[in-house]
Amino acid sequence: GEKVEQHESTLSVREGDSAVINCTYTDTASSYFPWYKQEAGKSLHFVIDIRSNVDRKQSQRLIVLLDKKAKRFSLHITATQPEDSAIYFCAASKNYGNEKITFGAGTKLTIKP
């Protein structure tokens, strides 16, 4: 089955700098790649996604890049703010729906003042 590896288990950046979280996946059939955010003591919520028909997607300060050849995707958070501190999970699933979404282990992002 699909395996999603999240390369950074922790990441610390200064407020205002950019943060990059990298993930790789194993199943070439995967075509949908969402990101979820979990703030301390809370549940997860969706932040952004990308589908395999594009290689870049931006939503305000969040940019997702997809390299299908390398089976790699990444989340870039620009101009980081204290409220960006959280655990970020990348995930992957196949294109016929979201019946089975496989998550990475999570990256704990800390924004330093």
Next chain:
Amino acid sequence: EAAVTQSPRNKVAVTGGKVTLSCNQTNNHNNMYWYRQDTGHGLRLIHYSYGAGSTEKGDIPDGYKASRPSQENFSLILELATPSQTSVYFCASGERGGSQNTLYFGAGTRLSVL
């Protein structure tokens, strides 16, 4: 706003006992999921469901059963709880296919098996 409600929020169980975790969603979503979250492993899929009456095995189904008696309700059952099942459990719901693939998560259930 989509709503997924889990109960109980916290549970302490004894080894060998039966535990039932409940999940209710008011989103009218077809798909529902049970994940567990452990440090170093992230979220791992236990069971999921396409709709009422269906249950499918996820990546780590051993020791767990699931039940989907209705569109709204999805339960996770530990028939003989073990300390290794101590974890935080998340239920989620999502639409099937189409352009909307977002999962909506409940607040989580913290289970301790002593």
